[in-house]
Amino acid sequence: MPEVVVVQESVVAAPVQQVWARVVSPDGINHELGPWLQMSMPSGAATLTVDTVTIGAPLGRSWIRLFGLVPVDYDDLVIVEREPGRFFREESTMLSAQRWRHERRLDVVPTGHTVVRDRLTFVPRVPGRLAASAHRRVVAALFAHRHRRLAAWFPG
Numbered sequence: 001m002p003e004v005v006v007v008q009e010s011v012v013a014a015p016v017q018q019v020w021a022r023v024v025s026p027d028g029i030n031h032e033l034g035p036w037l038q039m040s041m042p043s044g045a046a047t048l049t050v051d052t053v054t055i056g057a058p059l060g061r062s063w064i065r066l067f068g069l070v071p072v073d074y075d076d077l078v079i080v081e082r083e084p085g086r087f088f089r090e091e092s093t094m095l096s097a098q099r100w101r102h103e104r105r106l107d108v109v110p111t112g113h114t115v116v117r118d119r120l121t122f123v124p125r126v127p128g129r130l131a132a133s134a135h136r137r138v139v140a141a142l143f144a145h146r147h148r149r150l151a152a153w154f155p156g
Contacts, residue, residue, distance in 0.1 A: 001098075001123050001124065001132070001134070002123075002124070003099075003121050003122065004121070004122055004124065004132050004135060004136045004139075005072060005119065005120070005121050006118075006119075006136060006140045006143060007117070007118070007119050007120075007129070007137040008115055008117070008118045008140070008143040008144055008146075008147055009115060009116065009117045009118075009121075009146075009147075010115070010147040010150075010151055011109060011113050011114070011115055011116075011151075012113060012114045012115075012116055012150055012151050012154050013111060013113050013151070013154050013155065013156025014114060014156065015108075015113075015114065016085065016086070016106050016107070016108050016114045017085060018154065019106055019114040019116065019150070019154065020055075020084075020085045020086070020106055021093055021105070022150070022153060022154075023050075023116070023150065024025050024049045024050035024051050024088070025049050025108070026039075026041050026046070026048075028150075028153075028155065031150075031153060032141075032145075032149045032150050032151060033064075033124055033144035033146065033149075034149065035067075035097045036066065036067065036145075037065065037066060037142075038064070038065050038067075038068040038132075039063070039064050039065075039087075039106035040062050040063045040064075040065070041059075041074070042059045042060025042062055043060060043062055044060070044079070045059050045060060047069050047086050050079055050088045051082070051084055051126065052109045055078050055080065055081065055082060056078065056079075056080055057077065057078070058076065058077070058078050059072065059077045059078070060076070061074050061075070061077075062075045062076075062077055064080055065078055072096045073094055073096050074090050074094060075091045075094050075100070076093045076094070076126065077090060078090065078091055078092055078094045085106070086107075087103070087104065087105045087106070088103070088108055089102070089103045090100065090102045090103075094122075095125070096124065096125060096126075096135065097122040097123060097124055097125060097135075098119070098122075098123045098124070098125055099121075099122060099123045100121075101119075101120070101121040101122065102118065102119075102120055103117075103118070103119045103120075103121075104116065104117070104118050105117045105119075107109055113156070116150065117145065118143050118146075118147075120139055120143065121134070122139070144155060
């Protein structure tokens with residue numbers, strides 16, 4: 001099955017250090033997903049952030065829950081690359097995707113604000129072009145929502 005790619009980019013009205021601190025924390029991740037979804041941290045990893053995990057070490061299973069209650073997906077998470085304050089790449093398997101890669105890059109723009117770029121590359125588990133197209137639309141809508149929530153956290 002072919003890979004599906006979704007790219008989302010937006011400008012956040014805050015310095016890159018503040019945005020980075022927010023996007024790598026469990027609270028920041030759940031704020032971006034909210035109010036519809038919530039992502040648990042694997043057992044024993046509740047206090048970890050992208051900055052503090054061991055690169056390449058599986059973290060365990062995170063559950064993605066609708067309204068924080070109903071499990072709708074899981075993520076077997078591994079951070080495989082990180083440039084603190086600027087970039088991370090996560091690779092995992094999910095209930096919905098055989099392979100999932102999430103790359104997030106933060107760059108400073110001349111105004112002092114931050115450009116946030118997400119690139120998601122995945123292979124859906126459900127075969128077929130129609131299923132892949134639907135999965136692509138869901139992921140694109142989810143990350144557009146995440147970017148709106150992140151930008152709203154820093155009203156500038």
